[in-house]
Amino acid sequence: MINGNPHISREHQAYLQAVKLEQMKIVISRVAILVIFVVGWELAARWKMVDPFITSQPSRIWATLVNLHSEGLLYHHIGITTTETVIGFVSGTIIGTFLAVILWWSEFLSKVLDPYLVVLNALPKIALGPILIVWIGNGSPAIVAMALLISLIVTVISVHSGFVQVDEAKIKLLRTFGATKWQILQKVILPASVPTIVSALKINVGLSWVGVIVGEFLVSRAGLGYLIVYGGQVFNLDLVMTSVMILAIEAALMYQGVIYLEKSLGKWQ
Amino acid sequence: MMEAKVIVEAKDLTMNYHTLDGETAAIKDLNLQVYEGEFVSIIGPSGCGKSTLLSLIAGLLTPSNGAVLVKGEVVSGPNPNVGYMPQRDQLFPWRNILNNVLIGLEVQHKLNDETREKAKELLSTYGLGDFIHHYPNQLSGGMRQRAALIRTLAINPEILLLDESFSALDYQTRLAVSDEVRSIIYKEKKTSILVTHDIAEAISMSDRIIVLTKRPATVKNIHEIRLSCDELSPIKRREAPEFRSYFNQIWKELDVK
Numbered sequence: 323m324i325n326g327n328p329h330i331s332r333e334h335q336a337y338l339q340a341v342k343l344e345q346m347k348i349v350i351s352r353v354a355i356l357v358i359f360v361v362g363w364e365l366a367a368r369w370k371m372v373d374p375f376i377t378s379q380p381s382r383i384w385a386t387l388v389n390l391h392s393e394g395l396l397y398h399h400i401g402i403t404t405t406e407t408v409i410g411f412v413s414g415t416i417i418g419t420f421l422a423v424i425l426w427w428s429e430f431l432s433k434v435l436d437p438y439l440v441v442l443n444a445l446p447k448i449a450l451g452p453i454l455i456v457w458i459g460n461g462s463p464a465i466v467a468m469a470l471l472i473s474l475i476v477t478v479i480s481v482h483s484g485f486v487q488v489d490e491a492k493i494k495l496l497r498t499f500g501a502t503k504w505q506i507l508q509k510v511i512l513p514a515s516v517p518t519i520v521s522a523l524k525i526n527v528g529l530s531w532v533g534v535i536v537g538e539f540l541v542s543r544a545g546l547g548y549l550i551v552y553g554g555q556v557f558n559l560d561l562v563m564t565s566v567m568i569l570a571i572e573a574a575l576m577y578q579g580v581i582y583l584e585k586s587l588g589k590w591q
Numbered sequence: 592m593m594e595a596k597v598i599v600e601a602k603d604l605t606m607n608y609h610t611l612d613g614e615t616a617a618i619k620d621l622n623l624q625v626y627e628g629e630f631v632s633i634i635g636p637s638g639c640g641k642s643t644l645l646s647l648i649a650g651l652l653t654p655s656n657g658a659v660l661v662k663g664e665v666v667s668g669p670n671p672n673v674g675y676m677p678q679r680d681q682l683f684p685w686r687n688i689l690n691n692v693l694i695g696l697e698v699q700h701k702l703n704d705e706t707r708e709k710a711k712e713l714l715s716t717y718g719l720g721d722f723i724h725h726y727p728n729q730l731s732g733g734m735r736q737r738a739a740l741i742r743t744l745a746i747n748p749e750i751l752l753l754d755e756s757f758s759a760l761d762y763q764t765r766l767a768v769s770d771e772v773r774s775i776i777y778k779e780k781k782t783s784i785l786v787t788h789d790i791a792e793a794i795s796m797s798d799r800i801i802v803l804t805k806r807p808a809t810v811k812n813i814h815e816i817r818l819s820c821d822e823l824s825p826i827k828r829r830e831a832p833e834f835r836s837y838f839n840q841i842w843k844e845l846d847v848k
């Protein structure tokens with residue numbers, strides 16, 4: 323396409339080629355880093371430069387992965403953690419947005435609750451873990467509650483501030499048509515805040531992972547967080563590293579999914 | 592305007608704003624009358640209370656004293672007889688042009704096949720028929736302004752309020768759009784009240800110009816615009832020989848220094 327088109331000037335061709343070359347260099351460098359890291363790790367462990375008992379090594383991780391796969395346990399743990407995380411960030415975003423609507427509806431309430439929100443936002447929610455376990459019980463519900471709690475307050479604060487920043491002139495326009503408060507919410511505030519809500523969702527994906535893994539550390543029944551804690555306790559670093567690896571890949575995939583969602587929603591912007 | 596019916600009237604209208612910093616008198620004892628079918632411009636220095644006056648007529652604010660009457664009735668809230676066209680088009684970027692135009696009908700629970708067809712007709716009459724499924728960001732500034740006017744016309748109001756509706760456009764587009772808007776309003780036979788601080792725009796578009804004082808606003812003077820050309824087009828009206836003398840007179844009254 324670049325070379326064959328007679329309408330593209332020589333200068334522009336050179337420019338396009340330079341851009342393409344630059345992109346190739348970037349991709350190659352990325353792959354090189356990964357390969358060097360993995361190969362270096364493997365060789366360092368084989369040549370006893372590091373102790374694979376403590377650092378594990380790629381070939382052992384692979385073996386662990388195959389093992390977990392054949393036992394069928396891998397998908398059990400991944401499934402549990404993923405479900406908890408998804409429930410965590412979806413409910414965090416939905417409930418948070420709902421609470422933000424209530425605060426938008428009553429300016430009085432939002433002013434009254436402001437200092438409480440500030441304190442709750444500042445509080446490291448992880449400190450509430452033991453309380454949740456006592457209240458809700460030692461299981462998945464407590465883990466989901468942890469994930470929800472971590473994302474809820476920031477969602478309320480950021481979505482509410484998005485609501486109040488919606489252009490006054492657009493609200494005024496609807497009011498001249500005689501719109502009710504409910505109609506203003508429905509027809510301007512919510513649609514105008516879709517980008518804010520999606521960006522809250524994006525942040526919540528990360529927060530929900532933190533909540534779920536911490537929850538699994540505390541509850542220790544199943545899931546990737548459980549595998550990590552268990553592996554650490556029995557000094558099976560292969561299991562720990564394998565779980566961390568899976569976690570990294572899954573978290574990245576989920577984040578990309580949200581970015582994809584954001585793009586498909588944001589086509590009119 | 593002989594024998595014409597008064598359609599909008601302000602009686603001893605006073606509006607004060609209260610904030611913690613104090614009280615701002617925006618409008619004080621203002622009296623004016625607008626006749627059915629005419630195009631009136633309200634001109635005054637910026638910050639004098641023009642937008643406040645339109646908000647009072649639209650029923651968005653309650654006056655501190657006095658009253659606004661629309662068709663003889665005291666305004667106490669938004670009125671379907673009054674359409675408002677804001678500064679900038681304020682089209683919603685997440686709605687296509689048709690759905691933007693239908694929003695007033697939607698809010699007023701008047702959206703049905705008949706009103707939808709009417710809105711579509713208006714869009715095609717005024718050159719937007721091929722763009723009803725486009726989004727606002729795909730249209731030029733002039734087309735967006737036209738869509739905004741049609742959004743106001745779709746609820747079929749008798750009175751149009753235009754609050755510096757063209758001031759955000761660049762000069763070329765502004766001339767073209769005010770020309771279009773004037774001819775659409777003429778064809779649709781609407782009474783219109785345009786707020787502006789652009790003297791030339793006011794003279795070129797209006798039958799009458801009401802000049803306001805500095806804040807708190809009251810009526811300083813009223814000009815009947817009689818140009819010797821029979822043209823309706825604001826662009827052509829700008830070439831009338833009397834244009835300059837109206838301009839100078841109003842310029843002096845506005846006292847911008």
Ligand SMILES: Nc1ncnc2c1ncn2[C@@H]1O[C@H](COP(=O)(O)OP(=O)(O)O)[C@@H](O)[C@H]1O
Nearest residue numbers: 608610615617636637638639640641642643644
């Ligand atoms: N909501 C408000 N609260 C307090 N003061 C206001 C408010 N809206 C307008 N004002 C003040 O009232 C005066 C008139 O405003 P406005 O009607 O917007 O003027 P104009 O449209 O002629 O520029 C200004 O001094 C402005 O600061």
Ligand SMILES: [Mg+2]
Nearest residue numbers: 641642643755
């Ligand atoms: Mg104004």
